[in-house]
Every structure is written in C-alpha cells, then in structure tokens.
Amino acid sequence: MASPLDTTPAADGFRMPAEWEPHAGCWMAWPERPDNWRRGAEPAQEAYAAVAGAIAAAEPVTTAVSDGQFERARAALPDSVRVVELSTDDAWLRDTGPTFVVDGAGARRGVDWRFNAWGGLEGGLYFPWDRDERVAAKVLEVEGTPRYLAPLVLEGGSIHVDGEGTVLTTEQCLLNPNRNPELDRAAIEAALHAHLGTEKVIWLGDGVLEDETDGHIDNLACFARPGVVLLTWVEDPDDPQHAISRDALERLEAATDARGRSLEVIKLPAPGPLTATAEEAAGVEPVEGSRPRRAGDRLAGSYVNFYIANSRVVYPLLDPARDEEAGAIIAGAFPDREVIGVSAREILLGGGNIHCITQQVPAPRR
Amino acid sequence: MASPLDTTPAADGFRMPAEWEPHAGCWMAWPERPDNWRRGAEPAQEAYAAVAGAIAAAEPVTTAVSDGQFERARAALPDSVRVVELSTDDAWLRDTGPTFVVDGAGARRGVDWRFNAWGGLEGGLYFPWDRDERVAAKVLEVEGTPRYLAPLVLEGGSIHVDGEGTVLTTEQCLLNPNRNPELDRAAIEAALHAHLGTEKVIWLGDGVLEDETDGHIDNLACFARPGVVLLTWVEDPDDPQHAISRDALERLEAATDARGRSLEVIKLPAPGPLTATAEEAAGVEPVEGSRPRRAGDRLAGSYVNFYIANSRVVYPLLDPARDEEAGAIIAGAFPDREVIGVSAREILLGGGNIHCITQQVPAPRR
Numbered sequence: 001m002a003s004p005l006d007t008t009p010a011a012d013g014f015r016m017p018a019e020w021e022p023h024a025g026c027w028m029a030w031p032e033r034p035d036n037w038r039r040g041a042e043p044a045q046e047a048y049a050a051v052a053g054a055i056a057a058a059e060p061v062t063t064a065v066s067d068g069q070f071e072r073a074r075a076a077l078p079d080s081v082r083v084v085e086l087s088t089d090d091a092w093l094r095d096t097g098p099t100f101v102v103d104g105a106g107a108r109r110g111v112d113w114r115f116n117a118w119g120g121l122e123g124g125l126y127f128p129w130d131r132d133e134r135v136a137a138k139v140l141e142v143e144g145t146p147r148y149l150a151p152l153v154l155e156g157g158s159i160h161v162d163g164e165g166t167v168l169t170t171e172q173c174l175l176n177p178n179r180n181p182e183l184d185r186a187a188i189e190a191a192l193h194a195h196l197g198t199e200k201v202i203w204l205g206d207g208v209l210e211d212e213t214d215g216h217i218d219n220l221a222c223f224a225r226p227g228v229v230l231l232t233w234v235e236d237p238d239d240p241q242h243a244i245s246r247d248a249l250e251r252l253e254a255a256t257d258a259r260g261r262s263l264e265v266i267k268l269p270a271p272g273p274l275t276a277t278a279e280e281a282a283g284v285e286p287v288e289g290s291r292p293r294r295a296g297d298r299l300a301g302s303y304v305n306f307y308i309a310n311s312r313v314v315y316p317l318l319d320p321a322r323d324e325e326a327g328a329i330i331a332g333a334f335p336d337r338e339v340i341g342v343s344a345r346e347i348l349l350g351g352g353n354i355h356c357i358t359q360q361v362p363a364p365r366r
Numbered sequence: 367m368a369s370p371l372d373t374t375p376a377a378d379g380f381r382m383p384a385e386w387e388p389h390a391g392c393w394m395a396w397p398e399r400p401d402n403w404r405r406g407a408e409p410a411q412e413a414y415a416a417v418a419g420a421i422a423a424a425e426p427v428t429t430a431v432s433d434g435q436f437e438r439a440r441a442a443l444p445d446s447v448r449v450v451e452l453s454t455d456d457a458w459l460r461d462t463g464p465t466f467v468v469d470g471a472g473a474r475r476g477v478d479w480r481f482n483a484w485g486g487l488e489g490g491l492y493f494p495w496d497r498d499e500r501v502a503a504k505v506l507e508v509e510g511t512p513r514y515l516a517p518l519v520l521e522g523g524s525i526h527v528d529g530e531g532t533v534l535t536t537e538q539c540l541l542n543p544n545r546n547p548e549l550d551r552a553a554i555e556a557a558l559h560a561h562l563g564t565e566k567v568i569w570l571g572d573g574v575l576e577d578e579t580d581g582h583i584d585n586l587a588c589f590a591r592p593g594v595v596l597l598t599w600v601e602d603p604d605d606p607q608h609a610i611s612r613d614a615l616e617r618l619e620a621a622t623d624a625r626g627r628s629l630e631v632i633k634l635p636a637p638g639p640l641t642a643t644a645e646e647a648a649g650v651e652p653v654e655g656s657r658p659r660r661a662g663d664r665l666a667g668s669y670v671n672f673y674i675a676n677s678r679v680v681y682p683l684l685d686p687a688r689d690e691e692a693g694a695i696i697a698g699a700f701p702d703r704e705v706i707g708v709s710a711r712e713i714l715l716g717g718g719n720i721h722c723i724t725q726q727v728p729a730p731r732r
Contacts, residue, residue: 002445067453070500074507079368083507086451087433134436141440142450142508 004112004149008194014101014109015197017362018163018223019308020334024108024363025060026309027139028052030073031091032066035126035290037350038283047346048091049076051307051314051354054340056080058309062142064088064135084142089117089132090125092352094218095155097359098136098147101197106366109146111195112136113154118213119178120153125212125351126290143361152191153179157216157356159192162226165199165258167192172206172215179214200258204248208232208270209241211300212291218355219302221248224266224333227257232302233267241270268329271319274299280349293349305353306330307360313337316344316353370478370515374560380467380475381563383728384529384589385674386700390474390729391426392675393505394418396439397457398432401492401656402716404649413712414457415442417673417680417720420706422446424675428508430454430501450508455483455498456491458718460584461521463725464502464513467563472732475512477561478502479520484579485544486519491578491717492656509727518557519545523582523722525558528592531565531624533558538572538581545580566624570614574598574636575607577666578657584721585668587614590632590699593623598668599633607636634695637685640665646715659715671719672696673726679703682710682719 009015030048031037037044052061056078064086065073074083088096095118098110113136117129140147160168173179174188183191189201207215221231229252234241245267252265278295286292303326306315313334317323323341331339347353375381396414397403403410418427422444430452431439440449454462461484464476479502483495506513526534539545540554549557555567573581587597595618600607611633618631644661652658669692672681679700683689689707697705713719 002440002443002447002449067497067500070504074368074503077368081368082510083368084450085453085504131433134433137440138436138451141448144448 004147005109009101009109009111009148010194010197013103015163016099016101016161018161019360020225021163022363022365023059023310023360025062025361026055026307027093027097027359027361028061028063028357029086029088029091029093029096029135030063030065030069031350032069033090034285035287036090036284036293038280043346044350045076047342047344048357049078050342051344051357052081053078054312054314054342055307055309055358058311064093064139086135086138086142087131088135089129092157092356093135093359094157094356095213096132096135097139097156099156099196100145100360100362102362102364104366106364108362108364109148110136110140111148111150112140113150113152115155116153116179118155119176122178123214124178148195150191150195152183152188152195155213155216156359157213157218157352159196160217160222161196161198162223162257164226166202167196167198167200168202168204168221168223168229169217170204170207170215170220173213173217176214198258202252202255202257204251206244206247208300208302209244210298212351219300219305219353221252222304226259227261228264228266228333230266230268230304230330230333232270232304234270239273266329266333268303268326269322271301271303271322271326272299274301274318274348276349299348301348302353303330305355307354307358308334308337311337313339314354315339315341316347317341318345318348370513371475375467375475375477375514376560376563379469381529382465382467382527384527385726386591387529388729388731389425389676389726391428391727392421392673393459393463393725393727394427394429394723395452395454395457395459395462395501396429396431396435397716398435399456400651401653402456402650404646404659404715409712410716411442413708413710414723415444416708417710417723418447419444420678420680420708421673421675421724424677430459430505452501452504452508453497454501455495458523458722459501459725460523460722462498462501463505463522465522465562466511466726466728468728468730470732472730474728474730475514476502476506477514477516478506479516479518481521482519482545484521485542488544489580490544514561516557516561518549518554518561521579521582522725523579523584523718525562526583526588527562527564528589528623530592532568533562533564533566534568534570534587534589534595535583536570536573536581536586539579539583542580564624568618568621568623570617572610572613574666574668575610576664578717585666585671585719587618588670592625593627594630594632594699596632596634596670596696596699598636598670600636605639632695632699634669634692635688637667637669637688638665640667640684640714642715665714667714668719669696671721673720673724674700674703677703679705680720681705681707682713683707684711684714
C-alpha cells in the first residue's frame with residue numbers, strides 16, 4: 001500500500017462524503033509546540049482532551065502523538081481514545097491529515113494533499129513542516145487505506161462538501177499565490193473535482209478576519225445539509241468582519257449548487273470580538289520563523305468551526321455572551337443530533353478550532 | 367483501552383497459542399542504531415526487508431519505524447507491508463512487543479511484560495531502553511487490543527509454548543538475577559502460567575553459547591508441534607556448544623509435557639562455528655554503554671531461530687555448508703508448510719535472528 005495509486009478518486013468512482021454522513025471514526029493530533037501553545041501547551045492539551053472525549057462518546061477517536069509526549073497524552077486522554085505514535089509539526093489534523101473518499105461498493109481511500117504550512121516561505125506559519133507533510137501517508141498506513149497523492153497544495157480546512165457534488169471554498173486561500181501559483185482558477189477547480197468527486201465549486205471571497213490560514217472556509221461557513229449553509233456573522237457594520245460576511249452572504253444567495261438548488265443561509269453570530277490577553281501572549285515561547293503571538297491580537301473566533309460526529313455536533317465555547325445562542329442555532333440546523341459545547345479558547349489561541357483539529361474517517365456504504 | 371486490565375489472562379480464560387496456530391499477522395521493527403548494526407544498519411535493513419517480504423507473502427506484516435527512518439523504510443519494504451511510526455531502541459519485536467493471548471470466544475488480548483534490555487544495568491545490552499519499554503503498549507494501541515501489564519521482566523524470545531499447556535524456557539535467562547531477582551523458580555512458574563495460560567514449565571539449562579540475551583530459548587530449541595522439539599545441535603565434543611546441547615537433550619528426553627507426553631527431539635545441526643570478521647566488527651560505531659562488536663567474536667548462530675508463518679516457515683541462511691540440510695530438517699518437521707530461507711548473517715551480527723525480529727498476532731477462533 002506504499003506506492004500511491006496512479007489514478008484519481010473521480011476516475012475510480014470515489015467521492016468525499018459530507019461530514020454528516022456516517023463515520024467509522026475521527027483522527028486528531030496532540031498539541032505540544034511551545035512556540036504556538038502557551039505554557040508548554042498544557043492548557044491546549046486539556047482542551048484537546050475534552051474535545052476528544054466529547055467526540056469519543058459518539059465514534060472511535062484516534063490521537064496522533066510524538067514519542068516524547070506519548071505517556072503524557074495517554075494519561076490525559078480518556079481510555080476509549082486510541083493513542084498512536086505519529087509525529088507532527090503541529091496539531092491540525094484537518095489540514096495535515098488525508099481527505100477520505102468512498103465509493104458505492106463499500107471501499108474507502110484517502111487523498112494525500114501537498115502541504116506547505118499554510119503558505120510555505122511566503123506567509124506560512126512555521127518552518128520546517130516535513131513531519132506534517134508525512135502525516136497523511138502515516139494515517140493511511142495505520143488504517144490500511146489506499147492512498148492518492150494529489151498534485152495540489154491544499155489543507156482539509158479550506159474545503160467543505162455537501163456530498164452531492166458541491167464544494168465550498170474561498171478565493172483568499174485556494175487562489176493564494178503562496179499555495180499553487182502555477183494553477184489558475186479553472187485548473188484548481190478541475191483538481192478539486194478530480195480528487196473530491198465533485199462537479200461544482202462555490203467560491204466565497206475572504207475568510208474570517210485575521211484567520212492565519214489565509215481564510216479557510218471551515219472558520220467562515222459550512223454546509224449543514226445539502227442546500228443549507230451556516231455562515232459566521234457580525235452585525236456591527238464598523239467591524240471589518242461585517243463586510244467579509246456580507247460579501248459571503250451575497251455570493252451564497254446568488255449561487256446554485258451542483259444539483260441546481262438555491263442555498264438557504266443561516267447566520268451564526270460570531271463571538272466577541274475576541275483578542276489575546278497579555279498573559280496569554282506571554283505564555284508562548286517565541287521562535288524565529290514561527291508566527292508570533294502578541295497581546296491585543298484579534299482572534300479569528302467563529303462558531304462555524306465545529307465537528308459533526310455520528311450522533312452529536314461538538315462546537316466551541318468562546319464567549320459566554322454568545323455561546324448559548326450559537327448552540328441553539330446549531331441545534332436548529334442539526335435537529336437529529338445532540339449539540340455539545342466544549343471550552344475552546346485555548347484552541348483558538350493556537351490559531352484554529354474544533355473543526356481544524358479533527359478529521360473524520362467516513363464509513364463506506366454499499 | 368489505555369488502562370491495563372487488572373486481572374490475568376489465565377483468570378480470564380486466555381492462553382498464548384502455539385506459533386503454528388493461525389495468525390492475523392506479524393509485527394517487526396526497523397533496525398537503525400549504528401552502535402549495533404554495521405554501516406549505518408544498511409545491510410541489516412536489507413535483510414529485514416527480505417524477511418518482511420518472505421513473511422508478507424503468507425500473512426499481513428506491520429513494521430514499526432522511527433519518524434526519522436520512515437521514508438527510507440517505506441521505500442525499502444514491499445508495498446504489501448504496513449509501515450507505522452513507532453520508535454524503538456532496537457529492532458527486536460519478539461522481545462519488546464506484546465505476547466498475544468486468545469480465548470475460545472474469538473477475543474484477543476496482549477501481555478505487556480516489563481523490559482530491561484536483557485539484563486538492565488547488570489549485563490544488559492544498552493541504556494536507555496525507555497522507547498523499547500513503550501513498544502508493547504503502542505503495538506496494542508494500534509491494534510486496538512486490551513492490555514495486561516505483567517509484573518515480570520521477560521522477553522518474548524525467552525519462552526516457547528506448545529499451545530496445549532506447556533512452556534519451554536531456560537534457567538540461564540529466566541532464573542538470571544538480572545531479570546527478576548525477587549522471584550524464585552516457583553514464583554516465576556506461577557507468573558508464566560498466569561500470563562500464558564499454561565500448566566507446566568520444561569526447564570532447559572543454558573542457551574546457545576555466547577548468546578547475549580542470556581540464553582533465550584528461541585535460539586536453542588522450539589516446539590514443532592505438541593510433543594516434538596527441534597534442538598540446535600553440535601556434534602563436535604570439543605565445541606563448548608556440544609555440552610550445552612547435550613544437557614538440553616537429556617532434560618528434554620527426561621521430561622513430559624503438560625499432557626503427560628514424552629517428547630520427540632529432532633536435532634538441527636548448528637551452522638559454523640561462525641565468528642565476526644574484522645570488516646564486520648569495524649563497521650559498527652562503538653558507543654559507551656552498548657555491547658561492543660569485536661573481530662573474532664563467536665556468533666550465536668542457530669537454525670532454530672525461524673518464524674512459523676501461516677503457510678510457510680522462514681528460516682535463516684547462515685552457512686552454505688549447512689543451510690540446505692537445515693532447511694530439509696525443518697521441512698520434515700513442518701510437512702504442511704513451505705520452507706523459505708533468507709540470508710540472515712546481518713541479523714545474526716546484531717545479536718539475534720528471524721524469530722527474534724518477529725512477533726505473531728494470532729487469529730482468535732471460536
């Protein structure tokens with residue numbers, strides 16, 4: 001299973017299922033780098049363990065961890081979580097892990113995208129990133145899953161699919177010259193369709209303000225089901241996020257999906273605005289070449305950044321003034337699922353949230 | 367699955383099956399330490415890959431490898447071999463891996479023995495050995511197999527079972543004060559029975575001459591089936607191995623197994639005597655605290671150190687003058703299996719052989 005397949009998922013009849021389709025499990029990775037996670041990553045590890053526990057109540061969870069942190073992670077995580085040694089440069093399995101695809105005959109395969117730490121030497125978040133580059137192949141080895149090697153720099157957090165032919169993404173990320181400068185919009189669309197089994201791309205513009213991933217879709221908007229999109233929303237017209245969300249809303253309202261449907265858009269109020277405190281920033285150990293964390297930095301908080309597990313949605317608690325309302329809106333969008341909030345500010349301080357740190361393994365069906 | 371079970375295999379109705387019972391697969395680990403393997407471990411890696419390939423033709427093989435060697439191992443091993451990141455101090459999965467046990471209801475569990483690098487600070491082969499100590503638990507995590515934590519320092523190569531209640535071992539190793547000085551013979555027998563589901567121990571005396579494991583049984587003798595033992599044999603009375611093998615023969619001829627059977631003993635002529643050449647010894651990078659490799663050192667070569675895979679036996683080729691005869695004797699002992707020889711001098715130079723670098727995962731049956 002070492003050598004990658006020399007075809008594409010679409011050519012072989014595979015597609016990326018929507019996140020709400022049945023899962024065999026979920027992969028995560030353990031945070032540890034002290035130049036991104038304050039106080040030696042201890043508070044972030046607590047938050048990760050809580051997320052893992054919330055998901056493990058609904059489906060099997062595997063956590064990747066370095067040898068050096070193995071015993072620590074094993075002790076901190078619930079017994080039901082599988083812990084495997086698998087070194088990373090940071091803990092964003094959504095972006096470094098494989099994108100799983102399935103066919104109609106009960107088979108599962110994985111797409112191993114190229115990875116350059118969210119922009120490589122032109123705006124990327126750290127160097128080196130060679131361990132992250134190996135993550136997807138290693139996950140697929142553990143799972144015994146055949147691998148496609150995609151000729152595209154892409155992070156899983158930059159795409160969402162409805163499972164019925166539509167992919168949702170942002171121009172800020174996928175057309176960014178620090179990802180695939182040799183490919184134009186049409187070539188990127190073709191590569192997405194070949195590897196996701198999709199037929200239509202809906203392009204939004206910018207991602208959430210100050211999102212260091214160059215505007216990943218999974219922090220801005222997501223499908224709740226085919227034809228329905230949840231969009232992070234800021235009502236205050238003086239907040240620069242307002243214009244970003246409004247632009248996204250207009251594009252979504254003008255769009256049709258792969259099946260020709262117009263989209264219903266549900267606004268999900270954003271937390272905050274949130275900023276890093278002096279104490280939070282001071283707990284990070286700065287390193288040349290890694291993105292600094294400064295007091296007063298605006299945090300790209302969004303309730304859209306949740307994970308859809310088999311029987312529940314796990315969403316981030318970020319702002320006591322808004323958490324409850326956000327949970328109620330998510331519950332309305334997922335009437336068949338229990339909605340569980342997990343305290344997630346420590347994950348946000350590291351640059352992402354619950355969707356960013358998870359990667360579903362779909363259960364193929366015949 | 368993190369926390370160990372607080373019972374014992376025997377109490378729960380589990381037993382270690384004989385190696386010839388059906389396997390779900392086999393685990394190995396990748397050699398790399400340059401203070402044990404000459405020329406940066408390259409020749410040993412070639413030999414390991416050949417062994418993995420020979421076994422993979424009969425059953426699924428997983429190879430544990432460090433992050434640093436991951437791509438190298440992946441490229442060197444056949445596509446059919448699963449390669450997972452799993453750090454070790456050296457490549458002896460037989461001794462560092464779990465001992466798998468099964469029950470009659472189709473369940474499989476694993477025994478995680480204590481490990482002290484074949485003798486700890488009193489005669490052990492290297493320091494530290496903390497990565498090796500974590501291997502069994504990590505293997506069981508990957509496999510999703512519940513774990514018993516045995517209160518006994520023991521390496522898998524120091525025991526053989528017939529699957530019908532008998533365990534074969536050596537006094538030199540299991541009664542060695544550098545393993546479990548607080549336990550006497552009776553206490554060790556009780557611990558073996560509790561963790562292997564056995565009822566009777568057959569004690570041989572010393573292991574093979576110059577065997578640096580303190581005389582592991584898996585280099586001296588093994589069961590071919592219940593009631594039949596293969597014993598490494600040197601005819602020359604002036605060779606010190608002769609007296610060791612003769613003592614083992616006499617003990618075996620005097621013994622009965624757990625079912626009350628007398629044992630048939632098949633002599634398997636040893637290769638050589640073999641010694642390390644100056645070139646071979648010079649290729650090892652000496653390190654304080656690791657066992658030195660010197661020109662002229664007698665090598666503990668033995669054809670008994672083979673692996674019984676599902677449909678074949680993979681045995682070491684060590685001496686052109688004896689390899690063929692050894693293969694014919696092994697074939698006679700395993701009439702239903704193909705017998706495959708693999709060039710294994712490079713493994714022997716590191717201190718063991720094919721059985722030492724493999725660990726079967728039994729397929730539980732109802």
